[in-house]
Amino acid sequence: MATVLSRRLGKRSLLGTRVSAPGALADGVLAAPQIHTVLPDDLSCLQPAEESSQAPRFPSPSRRQQVLVTYNGQDCTGLVEQHNPPSDKVKVLQPEQSLHTCWRLQDVPEVLQRSVSDSIDVPKRKADAAVEMDEMVAAMVLTSLSCSPVVQSPPASESSIPSSRAACDPWKESGDVSDSGSSTTSGHWSGGSDISTPSPPHPEGSPKHSSEALSSPPADDGFETDSDPFLLDEPAPRKRKNSVKVMYKCLWPNCGKVLRSIVGIKRHVKTQHLGDSADSDQRKREEDFYYTEVQVKEEPASEATTNTSPTSVSAPIIIHQALAKPEALLVEPPVLEPALASSALSQSAPSSFWHIQADHAYQALPSIQIPVSPHIFTSISWATATSTLPSLSPVRSRSLSFSEPQPPTPMLKSHLILASPPRVPLGTRKVRGEAKKCRKVYGIEHRDQWCTACRWKKACQRFLD
DNA sequence: AGTGCCGGGAC
DNA sequence: GTCCCGGCACT
Numbered sequence: 001m002a003t004v005l006s007r008r009l010g011k012r013s014l015l016g017t018r019v020s021a022p023g024a025l026a027d028g029v030l031a032a033p034q035i036h037t038v039l040p041d042d043l044s045c046l047q048p049a050e051e052s053s054q055a056p057r058f059p060s061p062s063r064r065q066q067v068l069v070t071y072n073g074q075d076c077t078g079l080v081e082q083h084n085p086p087s088d089k090v091k092v093l094q095p096e097q098s099l100h101t102c103w104r105l106q107d108v109p110e111v112l113q114r115s116v117s118d119s120i121d122v123p124k125r126k127a128d129a130a131v132e133m134d135e136m137v138a139a140m141v142l143t144s145l146s147c148s149p150v151v152q153s154p155p156a157s158e159s160s161i162p163s164s165r166a167a168c169d170p171w172k173e174s175g176d177v178s179d180s181g182s183s184t185t186s187g188h189w190s191g192g193s194d195i196s197t198p199s200p201p202h203p204e205g206s207p208k209h210s211s212e213a214l215s216s217p218p219a220d221d222g223f224e225t226d227s228d229p230f231l232l233d234e235p236a237p238r239k240r241k242n243s244v245k246v247m248y249k250c251l252w253p254n255c256g257k258v259l260r261s262i263v264g265i266k267r268h269v270k271t272q273h274l275g276d277s278a279d280s281d282q283r284k285r286e287e288d289f290y291y292t293e294v295q296v297k298e299e300p301a302s303e304a305t306t307n308t309s310p311t312s313v314s315a316p317i318i319i320h321q322a323l324a325k326p327e328a329l330l331v332e333p334p335v336l337e338p339a340l341a342s343s344a345l346s347q348s349a350p351s352s353f354w355h356i357q358a359d360h361a362y363q364a365l366p367s368i369q370i371p372v373s374p375h376i377f378t379s380i381s382w383a384t385a386t387s388t389l390p391s392l393s394p395v396r397s398r399s400l401s402f403s404e405p406q407p408p409t410p411m412l413k414s415h416l417i418l419a420s421p422p423r424v425p426l427g428t429r430k431v432r433g434e435a436k437k438c439r440k441v442y443g444i445e446h447r448d449q450w451c452t453a454c455r456w457k458k459a460c461q462r463f464l465d
Numbered sequence: 466a467g468t469g470c471c472g473g474g475a476c
Numbered sequence: 477g478t479c480c481c482g483g484c485a486c487t
Contacts, residue, residue: 437469456479459470468487475480 248291265291437463 248265250257252273259265269290437460438450447455451462 439468452479453470457470457481466487469485471482471484473480473482476478 246293248293251290251292262291 247258247260248262250259250265250268250273252269255273257265257268257272259268273290438454441463442449451460453459453461
């Protein structure tokens with residue numbers, strides 16, 4: 001558990017860094033008003049300030065960082081030639097344009113810095129940004145809660161593109177939540193990283209489906225793409241292989257939204273930029289004009305977990321799956337009771353324990369104690385517990401039970417380990433509890449009244465500690 | 466010594 | 477799968 005909570009700091013580099021070029025810097029080297037360097041999952045962050053603005057994105061983890069630059073609406077690659085930490089400037093070479101441009105780093109949400117490598121310093125986040133993030137998190141949670149699991153859960157392949165959500169990056173915030181609550185800290189990631197964290201399963205669905213389901217006009221805010229970060233650490237059930245996924249990016253100035261489906265992007269362009277007027281033919285052509293395909297390389301979760309080796313990049317955009325994000329689970333609404341969800345969010349939530357007890361669960365899983373505290377893992381634990389112990393009757397729950405049936409969610413055993421209380425130090429014998437056991441209560445002479453486990457000299461199931 | 470229960474064996 | 481128990485850890 002503790003290990004899960006401790007998050008690992010990502011190395012710092014351009015990756016995950018938003019750089020910008022303010023109009024007037026002393027040295028006047030800056031060529032464009034604004035560029036962004038973002039994590040792969042931050043597609044929607046791209047918001048060129050002008051038509052001509054450039055947006056370096058998705059730097060590769062390779063030594064000489066490669067970034068994607070949006071130049072006049074076209075993507076081209078650039079190489080980070082040098083980075084000057086004191087001034088936070090980055091020099092980018094765009095071979096295709098034979099351009100050298102300089103950029104300035106701008107602070108970004110923490111989550112974006114998770115998988116960064118080591119060449120560039122990422123400045124701390126500002127406080128007001130944090131507030132914004134808080135709001136975003138809240139909004140995200142609400143949004144998630146209002147969605148059905150099916151709609152909410154996109155196909156596995158999309159898990160790697162929590163782009164738009166990351167745009168403003170609520171995730172980092174949730175990360176903070178699970179941490180200590182200091183959401184203003186910054187650049188500081190101690191993440192549930194190395195270990196694979198539990199993640200809710202998702203019904204498979206076609207991208208089209210989910211994206212269309214989500215893209216009802218008013219709500220067309222790019223959420224289609226975010227499918228979910230939760231999948232990032234999705235374990236075995238879905239074996240993802242490296243593949244290239246086609247996304248659609250809005251080329252409208254100051255937009256840069258990336259969606260999964262053509263329909264979605266068209267609708268986005270139409271509704272957000274062209275106006276939803278009736279003369280469709282013209283509009284239709286314009287829609288086509290204002291989006292472009294981008295290829296997104298997907299990597300298996302396992303690789304992401306280990307923060308992958310910095311191999312060279314072939315695809316323009318690399319969706320670098322973030323490390324397991326516990327916070328992502330936070331927003332796993334279908335299995336969460338709202339109150340619980342909010343408690344997970346709220347750091348002031350009181351601690352308590354759930355006891356799920358089943359007399360004959362012995363040998364399978366005696367009991368599950370789930371610390372309900374500011375820890376995000378609460379929800380995980382519950383999902384895990386219920387999914388692994390389908391036979392448990394809610395009625396037997398001692399202190400807390402959910403009326404909502406849990407969706408069948410296959411989980412890994414390791415998740416259970418994470419979720420279960422540290423009652424049994426691995427490899428050691430369980431510390432004897434205070435509670436009376438059948439033997440004491442009934443005495444040897446009434447052995448027949450003992451619980452089965454006691455009779456078998458197993459851990460007592462009747463008087464749990 | 467008494468107790469709790471893990472690990473493993475017998476069926 | 478159930479049932480039992482040797483033996484260890486802990487009180």
